[in-house]
Structure formats: structure tokens, C-alpha cells
Amino acid sequence: MKKHKQNGRQGRPRSFDLDQALTAALHVFWRKGYEGATLSDLTRAMRINRPSMYAAFGDKEHLFRKVLDRYDQEATAFMTEAMDEPTARRVVERLLSGAAKKLASPQGPRGCLNVQGALVCGDEAKNVRNELIARREKRETELRERLRKAKTAGDLPRESDPSELASFFITVIQGMAVQAAGGATREKLRRVARTAMRSWPGNR
Amino acid sequence: MKKHKQNGRQGRPRSFDLDQALTAALHVFWRKGYEGATLSDLTRAMRINRPSMYAAFGDKEHLFRKVLDRYDQEATAFMTEAMDEPTARRVVERLLSGAAKKLASPQGPRGCLNVQGALVCGDEAKNVRNELIARREKRETELRERLRKAKTAGDLPRESDPSELASFFITVIQGMAVQAAGGATREKLRRVARTAMRSWPGNR
DNA sequence: TAAATTCTGTACCGATCAGTAAAGATGTAT
DNA sequence: ATACATCTTTACTGATCGGTACAGAATTTA
Numbered sequence: 001m002k003k004h005k006q007n008g009r010q011g012r013p014r015s016f017d018l019d020q021a022l023t024a025a026l027h028v029f030w031r032k033g034y035e036g037a038t039l040s041d042l043t044r045a046m047r048i049n050r051p052s053m054y055a056a057f058g059d060k061e062h063l064f065r066k067v068l069d070r071y072d073q074e075a076t077a078f079m080t081e082a083m084d085e086p087t088a089r090r091v092v093e094r095l096l097s098g099a100a101k102k103l104a105s106p107q108g109p110r111g112c113l114n115v116q117g118a119l120v121c122g123d124e125a126k127n128v129r130n131e132l133i134a135r136r137e138k139r140e141t142e143l144r145e146r147l148r149k150a151k152t153a154g155d156l157p158r159e160s161d162p163s164e165l166a167s168f169f170i171t172v173i174q175g176m177a178v179q180a181a182g183g184a185t186r187e188k189l190r191r192v193a194r195t196a197m198r199s200w201p202g203n204r
Numbered sequence: 205m206k207k208h209k210q211n212g213r214q215g216r217p218r219s220f221d222l223d224q225a226l227t228a229a230l231h232v233f234w235r236k237g238y239e240g241a242t243l244s245d246l247t248r249a250m251r252i253n254r255p256s257m258y259a260a261f262g263d264k265e266h267l268f269r270k271v272l273d274r275y276d277q278e279a280t281a282f283m284t285e286a287m288d289e290p291t292a293r294r295v296v297e298r299l300l301s302g303a304a305k306k307l308a309s310p311q312g313p314r315g316c317l318n319v320q321g322a323l324v325c326g327d328e329a330k331n332v333r334n335e336l337i338a339r340r341e342k343r344e345t346e347l348r349e350r351l352r353k354a355k356t357a358g359d360l361p362r363e364s365d366p367s368e369l370a371s372f373f374i375t376v377i378q379g380m381a382v383q384a385a386g387g388a389t390r391e392k393l394r395r396v397a398r399t400a401m402r403s404w405p406g407n408r
Numbered sequence: 409t410a411a412a413t414t415c416t417g418t419a420c421c422g423a424t425c426a427g428t429a430a431a432g433a434t435g436t437a438t
Numbered sequence: 439a440t441a442c443a444t445c446t447t448t449a450c451t452g453a454t455c456g457g458t459a460c461a462g463a464a465t466t467t468a
Binding site for chain 1: 235236237239240241242245315319320323324325326327329337340341368369371372374375376377378379380381382383385386387392395396399400402403404
Binding site for chain 1: 454455456457458459463464465466467
């Protein structure tokens with residue numbers, strides 16, 4: 001009924017939009033986590049039936065991974081943008097304020113998929129949990145590298161420790177994610193972010 | 205085979221120790237979360253069979269709540285102790301160092317049950333999730349009240365905000381819990397804690 | 409048009425979920 | 439000893455889990 005994916009093949013065209021379906025699945029996983037989201041939840045939200053889902057995305061784990069990719073590209077584009085700020089301080093400020101905004105956004109579920117997707121889980125979801133751990137660590141590494149560059153450029157005091165700073169601010173953001181999952185408002189998160197900035201080197 | 209619970213009634217005595225069983229259940233919920241822990245996981249760890257569990261603790265949710273009570277009393281006794289420190293600063297320092305120690309303890313699972321027990325979940329576990337939210341908020345309230353008292357006593361600068369400080373440090377601890385769930389070492393958590401203390405009022 | 413291909417819908421699969429019925433086992437009370 | 443109360447064991451329940459077989463519908467290619 002809609003456009004076909006132009007995959008250059010014959011056969012009956014897909015009657016739903018891949019991207020829309022993925023977005024619907026994202027919201028379900030985001031609210032309920034990997035384990036808490038059932039296939040019935042997912043296909044209902046995606047407005048397709050089970051075999052269509054399996055044909056298009058593979059099994060539940062494959063679907064989740066594609067959802068993760070989409071999440072990383074969409075809901076956290078601000079991370080990359082933050083890295084482009086001219087000074088280290090502004091990088092972190094932007095990261096924190098962006099997190100406050102995103103984690104308690106009126107559109108989209110609360111919290112962070114990379115945190116609440118599968119913080120812990122049963123045995124069969126171990127791979128998913130480890131994938132999320134890896135993605136969280138990747139964020140921390142990104143920030144650490146950015147701060148190292150800043151230090152080399154003289155943009156951070158000599159006695160400062162980029163690794164320590166990255167750990168700290170990523171940890172704060174993850175704490176904010178827990179707060180958001182519990183219903184914290186944007187304003188509350190913003191205040192936490194502001195307080196965290198008092199730890200910035202040179203404030204002593 | 206062991207001592208009976210001295211409940212003053214006749215009948216066949218319980219052949220397992222209630223407290224031991226509860227501890228075993230605690231560790232399972234702690235590692236796998238409420239949803240991720242199956243009854244088979246639980247009864248295997250508790251070394252009892254299903255009807256014995258139901259008779260002694262009620263259903264899965266009741267068991268979880270009793271586990272929560274036990275967790276609050278045992279694994280977080282340090283919270284109450286911290287509150288008894290003489291100065292606000294030492295209260296928070298002790299809270300942070302205690303968290304670093306507990307969250308990545310070699311005995312006992314990593315992370316915080318109140319965070320990872322059910323940060324998000326499917327529909328049928330909503331009550332459990334809300335209970336955990338309430339327990340997390342209770343912690344924040346405790347700290348806030350302690351800091352308010354400190355401010356009244358002149359133990360905190362006049363321009364400081366106990367509510368803001370409590371939010372911030374609880375958020376940091378929750379972030380540390382996420383880090384711990386992902387495998388962070390004690391040393392890493394300790395460094396985060398130390399950095400967080402740079403936000404302490406009067407450091408500007 | 410007919411053949412080939414791919415998607416959709418229904419209806420199902422075995423496994424596992426949380427929870428329980430019923431009978432035998434083991435203690436206390438008399 | 440006998441009666442009674444409670445616990446343990448085995449085996450089971452209906453519901454739901456993730457995943458799929460199969461037939462019919464819809465499209466492209468020839």
C-alpha cells in the first residue's frame with residue numbers, strides 16, 4: 001500500500017514502513033526493557049503481525065539490536081554535537097544539559113535505553129546486556145578521548161585527569177537516567193547537572 | 205532436620221532455614237532482576253521446592269518484597285550509620301565510600317537491588333517497579349533531611365541548598381550503581397566518589 | 409495471460425512461565 | 439498409640455513465552 005523498499009526484486013511489496021515499525025519497537029523496548037517487552041507488545045505497537053516482523057527484522061534479539069542502532073543515531077545525536085563544542089567545559093556542559101533534556105523528554109519514553117534496556121537480566125538475555133555494557137563504555141571512551149585532546153591543547157589544567165573526569169560525568173549522566181526512569185522532571189535533572197559542574201577542575 | 209521456628213504449633217517442622225532461603229533469593233533477584241529471576245532459579249538457589257516457597261513466602265511478588273526488606277536492612281545498614289557522622293560533609297563522604305565498597309563487593313552481586321531490581325519492566329511488574337522508585341526516593345529524602353538539619357546547625361554554608369545536594373549525591377550513587385552493574389571496579393567507583401566531592405559547597 | 413516471487417494472516421508449535429492439587433512424610437499433642 | 443497439623447514431593451494446570459508452517463494475496467517478470 002505504500003512505497004516498496006526499492007530492493008530491486010519482484011514479489012508482493014511490504015505493506016508497512018520499516019522505519020515507522022522500528023520506531024514503534026524502539027518505544028516499547030525503551031519503556032519496558034528487553035525482557036519486559038513481549039513479541040505481542042512489539043507487534044501490536046508496530047501494527048504488523050509476527051511473521052512480518054520476523055521476515056523483516058529477524059528474531060527478538062536482532063530487532064533489539066536494530067532498535068539500539070536507531071537509538072544511538074537518533075536519540076543521542078547530541079553526543080556527537082557536544083563533542084564539537086570548542087572547549088572541554090562546554091562539551092561537558094552541553095552533554096549534561098542535553099541529557100537532562102532527552103532523559104525526561106515529553107515525547108519519547110523516560111530514561112536511557114542503553115541503561116534500562118537490560119541493566120540486569122535472566123540467562124537468555126546475557127548477550128543483550130553485554131552489548132549494552134559495551135555501548136555505555138563506548139560513550140565513556142568517546143568523552144575521555146575528547147578530554148585528552150583538550151588537555152593536550154591546553155584546554156584543561158595540567159593537574160586534571162581526563163579519564164577521571166569522563167568517568168565522573170558519564171556516571172552522573174547514568175544516575176540521571178535512573179532518576180528519569182523514576183519520574184524525575186527536567187528541572188530536577190538540570191539542577192543535578194548544574195551541581196555536577198561544580199566538580200569541574202579549577203573550582204578549588 | 206534443623207530447629208523449628210518455634211511458632212508454638214504442632215505439625216511437621218520446616219526443614220529449611222527461612223533466613224538462609226531469603227538470602228539465597230536475594231542474591232538471585234540481585235543478579236537477574238525481578239523479571240529475569242524465574243521461580244525455578246529461585247527455588248534452585250533456595251534449595252527448596254515450589255510449594256514450600258509458596259507456603260513460606262507467598263507468591264513471587266511477596267517473596268521479592270521480603271527480599272527488599274532484608275536488603276534494606278542488611279546491605280544498606282551503612283546508610284543509617286553514615287547519617288550519624290558528625291558533619292554533613294562526612295555524612296556524604298561516608299555515603300559515597302560506602303557505596304563504592306558495597307556496589308562492587310566481592311561477596312554479593314554487583315550493583316544495587318533498588319536500582320536494577322526493576323528499573324523498567326513489563327506490565328505485570330508495575331507494582332514492583334513503583335515500590336523500588338519509592339524506596340529510592342526514601343533514600344533521597346533521608347539525606348535531604350539530614351542536610352537540612354546540618355544547615356540549620358550552621359554545618360553548611362548559607363547559600364547551599366540541601367535539596368539540591370541530596371539530589372546530586374543520590375544521583376551520583378545511582379550512577380555508580382549502573383557502573384557497578386556493568387562491571388566497574390571498586391577503585392573506579394572510589395575515584396568517581398572523590399570527584400563528586402569537589403561539588404561540595406565552599407569549593408568555589 | 410501465466411509463472412515466479414515475496415509478503416500477510418491464521419493458526420499453530422514446544423518450552424517455559426507462575427502457581428497449585430493431592431498424597432505421603434514427619435513432627436506434636438493427647 | 440492415635441489423632442491431628444504442617445511440611446515436602448511429585449506431578450500437574452492454564453496461560454503465555456518466542457518462534458514458525460502453511461496457504462492465500464499481491465506484485466513483478468516474461
